[in-house]
Amino acid sequence: MLFPILLLSAAGFTVLTTEFVIVGLLPGIARDLQVSIPQAGLLVTLFAFTVACFGPFLTAYCARFERKRLFIGILLLFALANALAAVAPNIGVMGLARLIPALGLPVFWALASETAVDIVGPEFAGRAISKIGFGIVCATVFGIPVGTMIADGFGWRAAFWLLALLSLVKALLLWLYLPVTPVKFDQRSLRQQFGILRSPLLQGHVLLSILVFCGMFTVYTYLADILERLAGFDGALVGWCLMGFGAVGLIGNSLGGRAVDRHPLLASMLFCGVMVVGMVALVPSLHSPVALAVAMTLWGITQAALFLVSHVRLMKVAPQAPAFAASLNIAGANLGIGLGAIVGGRIIDSLGLAKLGFAAAGFIVLAIALAMLLMRRGTAVLSVE
Structure with missing residues (x-):
């Protein structure tokens, strides 16, 4: 049952990279969309405030849904949002592209650990959660800097296209290999x-x-x-x-x-x-x-x-x-x-x-x-x- 846990960790890598990759892309985004660095920095604020305002309530509401379909839906949402960011003609559209995934990120992270424990059983809970958390570390170590390097070589839009593709691939893998787990909602x-x-x-x-x-x-x-x-x-x-x-x-x-x-x-x-x-x-x-x-x-x-x-x-x-x-x-x-x-x-x-x-x-x-x-x-x- 290790492979489904690793898939959730890999999906978490994509989810978290989508939030933080913009840190390395801000200078290029500001130049291309003709805004100042502080104005571009508000894209970080928009994403974060959306998570802060809606995260606990969306998580509580979405807890009633079957996890496999929920996670696949979130990744498809991330694919759409990253594709929109890749073609954004102005800061307004870019803001919308950042708002959409911010609604899905807290739901994924709050429920992925629970799902991992359901898959392996409570006796292996610690190991399962640590593997999910490894996706966070990898996003910081590889996702953000690699996104910055891709932006330097091919433009910042290429980084978002790659994230859109990764989101689709991981949604497909979850559909193929993630087992269906019972919904526990009270x-x-x-x-x-x-x-x-x-x-x-x-x-x-x-x-x-x-x-x-x-x-x-x-x-x-x-x-x-x-x-x-x-x-x-x-x-x-x-x-x-x-x-x-x-x-x-x-x-x-x-x-x-x-x-x-x-x-x-x-x-x-x-x-x-x-x-x-x-x-x-x-x-x-x-x-x-x-x-x-x-x-x-x-x-x-x-x-x-x-x-x-x-x-x-x-x-x-x-x-x-x-x-x-x-x-x-x-x-x-x-x-x-x-x-x-x-x-x-x-x-x-x-x-x-x-x-x-x-x-x-x-x-x-x-x-x-x-x-x-x-x-x-x-x-x-x-x-x-």
């Missing part, structure tokens, strides 16, 4: 899940995710532009830098998995503290290959770790409804991503690209303060021995 259970929203502890942890991801994407949204305009790198070199950034994320994924099991809030504080150093050091290091490599390594490791830490942290704080808590983390993270793109665009317009790292660090420092407050008030999640 309206009463659904009401109980929404009841956890009243918990101040849960609200604090969602706010923590918002701050963390806002800090990340205040600068990460415009990383390709920083490397092009401030460091003078061409598109191919930018792609290799993004690949290195993602590759060290494999280390962060491993470290984050170990740390979050010991103490979720301490892990958040530790990785946030190190990430501030990498973000602030980025621009001063641009003209020193060694210093730049160190700064991007620190940032890349901690960013990947915080993706995992934030996800598990919310699930641990609501053990009675872990899947719904995970969907709330997805919503909070994407709200932070959207806010970060807006803030970063405003900083570029008012203070310039070079100041993005300091603005991002401000949000991360607030996140550290919030984590300390949660611990001080005795609301921290207990460490798991």
